[in-house]
Structure formats: structure tokens, C-alpha cells
Amino acid sequence: MQRSNTYVIIFSLILTIILGGLLSLASEGLKPAQKRAEEFATKKQILSAVMEVDPKENILQIFDDRISSIVVDATAELVETDEDGKPIDAAKVDIEKQFKRNPDERLYPVFRFHEKGDPENISAYIFAFYGNGLWDNIWGYIALETDMNTIAGAVLDHKAETPGLGARITEKLVQNRYRGKKIFNEEGELESVNMLKSENNPPSVLDEHNINGMSGATITAKGVNRMLKNYFENYLPFINKIKEEDRKVARLLN
Amino acid sequence: MAETLEKEVIKKPAEALLSKRRKKFVVDPLNDDNPITIQVLGICSALAVTTQLKPTLVMALSVTFVMIFSSLFTSILRNLIPTRVRIIVQLAIIASLVSLVNEVLHAYAFDVYKQLSVFVGLIITNCIVMGRLEAFAMGNKPYDSILDAFGSAMGYSWIIIAVAFFRELLGSGKLFGFAIFESIGWSTFPTNGLMVSPVGAFIILGLIIWVQRAKTGYVEQH
Numbered sequence: 001m002q003r004s005n006t007y008v009i010i011f012s013l014i015l016t017i018i019l020g021g022l023l024s025l026a027s028e029g030l031k032p033a034q035k036r037a038e039e040f041a042t043k044k045q046i047l048s049a050v051m052e053v054d055p056k057e058n059i060l061q062i063f064d065d066r067i068s069s070i071v072v073d074a075t076a077e078l079v080e081t082d083e084d085g086k087p088i089d090a091a092k093v094d095i096e097k098q099f100k101r102n103p104d105e106r107l108y109p110v111f112r113f114h115e116k117g118d119p120e121n122i123s124a125y126i127f128a129f130y131g132n133g134l135w136d137n138i139w140g141y142i143a144l145e146t147d148m149n150t151i152a153g154a155v156l157d158h159k160a161e162t163p164g165l166g167a168r169i170t171e172k173l174v175q176n177r178y179r180g181k182k183i184f185n186e187e188g189e190l191e192s193v194n195m196l197k198s199e200n201n202p203p204s205v206l207d208e209h210n211i212n213g214m215s216g217a218t219i220t221a222k223g224v225n226r227m228l229k230n231y232f233e234n235y236l237p238f239i240n241k242i243k244e245e246d247r248k249v250a251r252l253l254n
Numbered sequence: 255m256a257e258t259l260e261k262e263v264i265k266k267p268a269e270a271l272l273s274k275r276r277k278k279f280v281v282d283p284l285n286d287d288n289p290i291t292i293q294v295l296g297i298c299s300a301l302a303v304t305t306q307l308k309p310t311l312v313m314a315l316s317v318t319f320v321m322i323f324s325s326l327f328t329s330i331l332r333n334l335i336p337t338r339v340r341i342i343v344q345l346a347i348i349a350s351l352v353s354l355v356n357e358v359l360h361a362y363a364f365d366v367y368k369q370l371s372v373f374v375g376l377i378i379t380n381c382i383v384m385g386r387l388e389a390f391a392m393g394n395k396p397y398d399s400i401l402d403a404f405g406s407a408m409g410y411s412w413i414i415i416a417v418a419f420f421r422e423l424l425g426s427g428k429l430f431g432f433a434i435f436e437s438i439g440w441s442t443f444p445t446n447g448l449m450v451s452p453v454g455a456f457i458i459l460g461l462i463i464w465v466q467r468a469k470t471g472y473v474e475q476h
Binding site for chain 2: 002003007008011012015016019022023026027030033034036037038040041159160163164
């Protein structure tokens, strides 16, 4: 049926308003649940860097019991309030938003993994990472043991790396290659840990700073390497501060 | 005379809820007129989301939801929709429903939401959905349209679930993330990397089409 132009325009207008209205209603209504889902996923990832997480367990409870978090700036000074003066929750710091800022102006969350009910008995520090992969952003959480040198565990994730190739950074098999590696060399300089090209490197090239990469995903691996190096550098003042404090304690005990 | 005729039409007993004609709407797309294997529509998502069963199931449910409700709304509005802008109206209805699905998944199934990522949004461009609106819902009553949409959605769903079943089983040795071969004591099961890549989906899809056409005797007309 041929309708007049006015009818077509009015019909389209009404349809747009109804559909748009319904969608914004749905979006607003679901926002709290979406925020909760994201927070849950973040906390699960942070915990996965230091322990096996059983999805059946109450992850939020474990997180509250075993993680105490702080936020520091690029000079390792504690940051307690955001720009609006509200208290900052490290788990809610938007790493992507921080990544877009100048490294000196970013906020850096630090998650301290401790025994339940004993916040002083820290067994690992978990840092947040963000960088560029091949197609889009990649991020991760890497835990350092209290010597601030040995990697206790790593979790990596991505937005759009190639499935089966770069996307394999989400696999435990790949992430576990980081475990036990060192980020400082013997001279005490930051060397980070690098993924090499290809999967089957001879043992002679694999050492404390070099691990096997992923076949067919060298650019993603390079992205991960850059991300690690950059962020370890960014966290360096904080790492040094903790080392300094530990040395002081050691001297006192002696 | 005309008046009495009209009355007679109204008095005609209502068609059974699942009459033979209506059953055909649901049953045909499952096999004889399957959207994927016969009409070869919706192949893109059949390749992309079928590496594991869980996201595939969510995808199948999402497509079913979008198809049923877009058919319902289009059918209700069919006499109001101006012919000249009907495609864009159908698109607006589909896109709204897809966005709704996306938001709900984001809130309540975050893991799957991340896995499916763009492919939920791409339901909008799934030819099966729009094809059924244009070919059926625009010219039929709401109930019939729902049955038709349900049939096509099921035709789509069982194929992608079948593909995902074999891809996850042979590619990762798992079903719904459960290590099936390990649990029966075969921990050295050689997983097939080909199955994880889209090529594996093509091969399985081809085998399904082969079996299906061998049974139904369907031959493409040239």
C-alpha cells in the first residue's frame, strides 16, 4: 500500500521514540546488574593471579577476606580519594581510562594477597596491566612474590585478539609459563619477562626472563611484552619502596 | 448478499492451534527447508560461535528470542508499516531486540557475553531473521508468524548446536567445558586444532549437509 510522505515520517518518528525509549529504560534498569557482573569478573581475575578459583565458591567473599588493596600514583604515594574527593576502591579503578592518560598522571591499583584475618601476613602483590595487542586492547593482573622479583602468577585477557592464536593468552597453559620467572636481572635492573617468537624454543634460550610464546601470534606476544615492561616500570617506584621497607625491617631485626 | 457471505466466513470454526498447515511452519525448517543447510543462511555465526557448546546454546536462545518477538511485532504492525520503509522498520525492530539481548547478557551472563562479544550484535545482520520477517511475518497473522519464526529458529539452533558438539568434543575433548575423555580415563586424547578454527565448522557443516541430502534426496536446481 502506498502511503503519504507525512504518514511515513510520523510512523518512523513514533517507532523511533518508542523503541529508543524502551531501550534506554532497559539499559538504565540493567546497569546495576551489569556493574555487579563486571566487578565480579574483575575480582575473579585478580584472585586467579594468585590462586585456583573455583567458580562454585563465593568469590566476592574470598576477595574481601584475602585481598587488601591500595591505590598509588606514579611516585608510589598513596592516593586515597579521587578527583571528586570520594574514597577510591582499587578494584573499581578503570584501568582502561587510566591507560589513556600520561603514565605520570595515572592511578595504579595494588592488591595485597594475605592470609584470611591477617592483613599483615602478605604472600603476594598483584598489579594491574593494560596495553595494546594486535587488534585491540589487552590487559592482565600479575602477582609478584614478596621478594618483589619472582612472578607468582599471571592472568591475561583481551578484547579482540585472534581466536586460537593471540586469544590464547587467556589460556592457563600460556599464563602458567610466567610463574616463577624473575623481573629483575642479577644487577638488579628491571628486565621484565619476554615471550619469544614461536612455541618450541630450545631450552638454551629459555631462562628466567624469556618464555615460550604462541605460534602464529607473535604480534600479540610483543604487545604483552611491551605491556609488562611499561607497567613494571610504572610500578617500579612502588616496588622499590616495598623493597626499601623490607630492608629496614630486616636491619631492625638484625 | 455480500453481508451474509462475510458472516459465514466469520462463523467458520477456528483453525486448530496446531493444525497440519501450522505444523508445517515448525517442522519444515528443521530438515527439508533448513535455513543453514538448505537455504545456506546464517553461515557466519554458525562458524564463529560454535567452538564451544555453552556460547552456542546462548547464541541459539538469543536468535530464537529475537526471531519470535521480531516476527510477532512485525506481524502485529504489518498493516501499519509503510511499504516504502518496511525494511528499515524491520531492521529497527530486530536491532532493538538484539540490543536488549546484549544488555541482558552483559548483566546476567558476563562470561558468555565476553565470549560472544560482537556476534550477538551481528544477529541483526543474520539473514534468517530478516528473511522470515520479509517473507512471512509481513503477510501473515501474529500466531502463524510466531510458529514460523520458532521453526526457523529451531532449524538454525539444532544445526549450530550439532556443529558445536563435534567441535568442542574433537577440538578440546570437552562438552560444556567438562573434560569428557579425561573422565573416562583417556587423558592422552589427541585434540584436533582444526576443529577449533572456522575450517572445522565448515567440514562438520559439510558432513551434516551430506548426510541430510543423502537422506532427503534434495538436489539444488540450476
